[in-house]
Amino acid sequence: xxxxxxxxxxxxxxxxxxxxxxxxxxxxxxxxxxxxxxxxxxxxxxxxxxxxxxxxxxxxxxxxxxxxxxxxxxxxxxxxxxxxxxxxxxxxxxxxxxxxxxxxxxxxxxxxxxxxxxxxxxxxxxxxxxxxxxxxxxxxxxxxxxxxxxxxxxxxxxxxxxxxxxxxxxxxxxxxxxxxxxxxxxxxxxxxxxxxxxxxxxxxxxxxxxxxxxxxxxxxxxxxxxxxxxxxxxxxxxxxxxxxxxxxxxxxxxxxxxxxxxxxxxxxxxxxxxxxxxxxxxxxxxxxxxxxxxxxxxxxxxxxxxxxxxxxxxxxxxxxxxxxxxxxxxxxxxxxxxxxxxxxxxxxxxxxxxxxxxxxxxxxxxxxxxxxxxxxxxxxxxxxxxxxxxxxxxxxxxxxxxxxxxxxxxxxxxxxxxxxxxxxxxxxxxxxxxxxxxxxxxxxxxxxxxxxxxxxxxxxxxxxxxxxxxxxxxxxxxxxxxxxxxxxxxxxxxxxxxxxxxxxxxxxxxxxxxxxxxxxxxxxxxxxxxxxxxxxxxxxxxxxxxxxxxxxxxxxxxxxxxxxxxxxxxxxxxxxxxxxxxxxxxxxxxxxxxxxxxxxxxxxxxxxxxxxxxxxxxxxxxxxxxxxxxxxxxxxxxxxxxxxxxxxxxxxxxxxxxxxxxxxxxxxxxxxxxxxxxxxxxxxxxxxxxxxxxxxxxxxxxxxxxxxxxxxxxxxxxxxxxxxxxxxxxxxxxxxxxxxxxxxxxxxxxxxxxxxxxxxxxxx
DNA sequence: GTACGTTCATTTTTT
DNA sequence: ATGAACGTAC
Numbered sequence: 167x168x169x170x171x172x173x174x175x176x177x178x179x180x181x182x183x184x185x186x187x188x189x190x191x192x193x194x195x196x197x198x199x200x201x202x203x204x205x206x207x208x209x210x211x212x213x214x215x216x217x218x219x220x221x222x223x224x225x226x227x228x229x230x231x232x233x234x235x236x237x238x239x240x241x242x243x244x245x246x247x248x249x250x251x252x253x254x255x256x257x258x259x260x261x262x263x264x265x266x267x268x269x270x271x272x273x274x275x276x277x278x279x280x281x282x283x284x285x286x287x288x289x290x291x292x293x294x295x296x297x298x299x300x301x302x303x304x305x306x307x308x309x310x311x312x313x314x315x316x317x318x319x320x321x322x323x324x325x326x327x328x329x330x331x332x333x334x335x336x337x338x339x340x341x342x343x344x345x346x347x348x349x350x351x352x353x354x355x356x357x358x359x360x361x362x363x364x365x366x367x368x369x370x371x372x373x374x375x376x377x378x379x380x381x382x383x384x385x386x387x388x389x390x391x392x393x394x395x396x397x398x399x400x401x402x403x404x405x406x407x408x409x410x411x412x413x414x415x416x417x418x419x420x421x422x423x424x425x426x427x428x429x430x431x432x433x434x435x436x437x438x439x440x441x442x443x444x445x446x447x448x449x450x451x452x453x454x455x456x457x458x459x460x461x462x463x464x465x466x467x468x469x470x471x472x473x474x475x476x477x478x479x480x481x482x483x484x485x486x487x488x489x490x491x492x493x494x495x496x497x498x499x500x501x502x503x504x505x506x507x508x509x510x511x512x513x514x515x516x517x518x519x520x521x522x523x524x525x526x527x528x529x530x531x532x533x534x535x536x537x538x539x540x541x542x543x544x545x546x547x548x549x550x551x552x553x554x555x556x557x558x559x560x561x562x563x564x565x566x567x568x569x570x571x572x573x574x575x576x577x578x579x580x581x582x583x584x585x586x587x588x589x590x591x592x593x594x595x596x597x598x599x600x601x602x603x604x605x606x607x608x609x610x611x612x613x614x615x616x617x618x619x620x621x622x623x624x625x626x627x628x629x630x631x632x633x634x635x636x637x638x639x640x641x642x643x644x645x646x647x648x649x650x651x652x653x654x655x656x657x658x659x660x661x662x663x664x665x666x667x668x669x670x671x672x673x674x675x676x677x678x679x680x681x682x683x684x685x686x687x688x689x690x691x692x693x694x695x696x697x698x699x700x701x702x703x704x705x706x707x708x709x710x711x712x713x714x715x716x717x718x719x720x721x722x723x724x725x726x727x728x729x730x731x732x733x734x735x736x737x738x739x740x741x742x743x744x745x746x747x748x749x750x751x752x753x754x755x756x757x758x759x760x761x762x763x764x765x766x767x768x769x770x771x772x773x774x775x776x777x778x779x780x781x782x783x784x785x786x787x788x789x790x791x792x793x794x795x796x797x798x799x800x801x802x803x804x805x806x807x808x809x810x811x812x813x814x815x816x817x818x819x820x821x822x823x824x825x826x827x828x829x830x831x832x833x834x835x836x837x838x839x840x841x842x843x844x845x846x847x848x849x850x851x852x853x854x855x856x857x858x859x860x861x862x863x864x865x866x867x868x869x870x871x872x873x874x875x876x877x878x879x880x881x882x883x884x885x886x887x888x889x890x891x892x893x894x895x896x897x898x899x900x901x902x903x904x905x906x907x908x909x910x911x912x913x914x915x916x917x918x919x920x921x922x923x924x925x926x927x928x929x930x
Numbered sequence: 931g932t933a934c935g936t937t938c939a940t941t942t943t944t945t
Numbered sequence: 946a947t948g949a950a951c952g953t954a955c
Contacts, residue, residue, distance in 0.1 A: 356945055
């Protein structure tokens with residue numbers, strides 16, 4: 167039995183798998199098989215050491231990783247065995263702990279979980295209450311400051327005490343009030359989930375003891391990405407048995423922006439001086455060529471604690487390709503062409519190919535190019551499914567039905583769909599509720615029943631008759647949903663809500679026939695998710711659903727489809743691997759991102775991001791950048807990424823520049839509205855090219871073929887015009903028997919000119 | 931209070 | 946380029 171668990175592992179891997187007791191730090195390079203090690207270690211503990219998996223806790227980076235771990239354990243040990251294992255992200259685990267032991271917090275059992283958007287809405291309320299100008303103090307920034315403070319386990323009082331600047335003082339005041347409103351709404355934000363768990367453990371040693379005893383063995387993946395709270399949690403949980411097994415790679419630390427601290431690796435060695443340190447340096451994933459390129463970039467990293475010596479027995483493989491596109495459209499066009507070429511060679515399937523980029527915005531041009539080629543693709547992330555407006559609105563109704571104190575959700579739906587309750591009324595309502603010291607919902611209840619208990623009889627109701635009527639009818643709606651919650655299961659409740667509101671008609675009224683339908687389809691998809699909860703007792707369906715919706719990221723639901731090309735951000739790509747990888751947008755300002763240019767640490771993180779991207783590739787790596795790029799509708803000449811300069815020339819196959827392939831053609835023919843932006847981003851895939859797209863392919867081919875003879879002007883060329891003076895050609899294309907030249911004239915703008923009329927003079 | 935037009939800010943990256 | 950936020954007109 168043990169043999170099969172250790173089979174095919176190298177010495178270091180076997181060593182890691184077989185550690186029984188004591189703290190262990192595994193420093194694992196990319197592609198070193200660390201997931202396999204984690205899985206087999208769990209299997210080993212179970213089958214060789216005889217540990218009940220009920221006593222094992224595995225912290226993973228995504229819920230998807232947890233699910234995959236379970237599947238692989240089942241595959242190794244037999245179906246169902248992994249069910250006993252506790253596995254999940256810090257956030258889901260903490261939510262579970264809190265849910266179970268919430269009695270210790272002086273709060274009701276059920277709490278709402280506020281995501282970033284909810285937090286920001288609440289922050290707006292905070293600023294309003296404190297009479298602060300949200301122009302001067304952007305809710306986003308305040309939210310971010312508070313979030314980082316929480317990640318450092320700094321509470322509002324401490325923040326107030328150690329605040330130095332005036333801005334800190336403002337944040338401190340917001341922090342205090344923000345927490346107050348959160349508690350009133352019976353809500354915890356993302357950060358609170360972790361912070362409150364640490365506090366729970368601090369204040370109630372018995373509770374901590376319970377978990378310490380239960381989780382005799384603890385494993386944590388992606389340790390380099392833990393922040394301070396997470397570090398504390400691990401420390402608390404592991405302090406009894408000290409069987410903490412962490413796996414990480416400082417070179418792949420790319421989450422400093424959310425508080426991740428690489429130093430946690432060093433702290434680990436301080437906290438557990440007896441820790442075994444195991445290095446996994448052999449890479450099984452990539453070809454030597456790819457690894458060389460990745461190494462040459464990461465070796466320039468400013469300071470690394472421990473130089474790893476990554477090596478592989480894999481073949482050298484094909485050279486890494488470097489190519490410049492004229493602009494982002496051509497860059498994408500080149501990607502699509504090469505992808506199409508690889509696919510037609512028969513060596514690869516769409517699922518073997520991934521395109522990676524720094525920012526989500528970069529996926530647009532890419533998407534158009536892929537559609538233009540009729541390639542199937544999926545965009546991971548982007549606008550996340552659960553962040554779509556229609557989904558959030560639908561969820562808000564469910565959340566209020568579950569927890570009427572949830573003021574943020576209530577305010578979201580107060581006037582959606584429009585029912586004559588405007589800003590004035592909402593503000594008034596908020597003030598009134600504050601005065602009464604109750605959640606808005608309770609205030610509304612009093613409006614409904616003025617004779618009721620707590621309301622002093624002489625309290626004036628601050629609304630006129632019409633407004634009052636609107637508010638009361640809203641209340642009727644909410645109360646009917648609250649009632650429905652007890653009569654129906656989750657799916658039934660959704661049906662009631664969507665039918666009563668006439669959700670579909672609202673969406674169509676607001677967004678028009680086509681987009682409205684798309685949005686409604688998203689809502690239907692949400693409704694379909696309810697089916698997953700059908701086996702649960704009715705009363706726990708809604709809370710469980712709401713919790714999972716808040717904590718499950720889109721990446722968790724990525725289906726690894728074999729027939730779509732994956733488009734994904736570098737961050738999300740961490741931990742994944744593909745035979746073919748395109749890294750696009752390798753330019754100064756993008757990678758490294760402009761926001762990181764002034765900070766050395768941030769710059770280093772960008773470098774690691776590059777490294778992460780490059781090491782996702784197994785067989786073929788393409789690196790692209792564009793000569794010019796349009797950002798915010800403004801076009802600038804760009805410079806290739808400084809990281810490219812760190813790669814020795816001989817490691818690259820530098821593709822010659824192509825003339826400007828007139829990608830304008832593609833955009834012209836691509837009917838933008840046919841691109842479905844509203845569908846669930848990870849689920850939706852472009853299936854087959856529309857007729858229009860097919861026709862376009864034909865035209866495009868013939869155009870490209872004729873172009874060299876026919877086009878007299880090309881991009882980048884300098885020209886002189888009688889009226890506008892000197893300018894530079896942006897693009898040129900054939901129109902019937904003439905040529906339309908787009909020229910940028912400095913100070914005079916971009917003009918479209920017909921070659922036969924404009925009398926353009928070429929300048930060399 | 932809403933409907934429309936205009937301005938303006940917006941893009942890191944995520945649980 | 947796109948969408949949210951603000952202003953003016955009903």
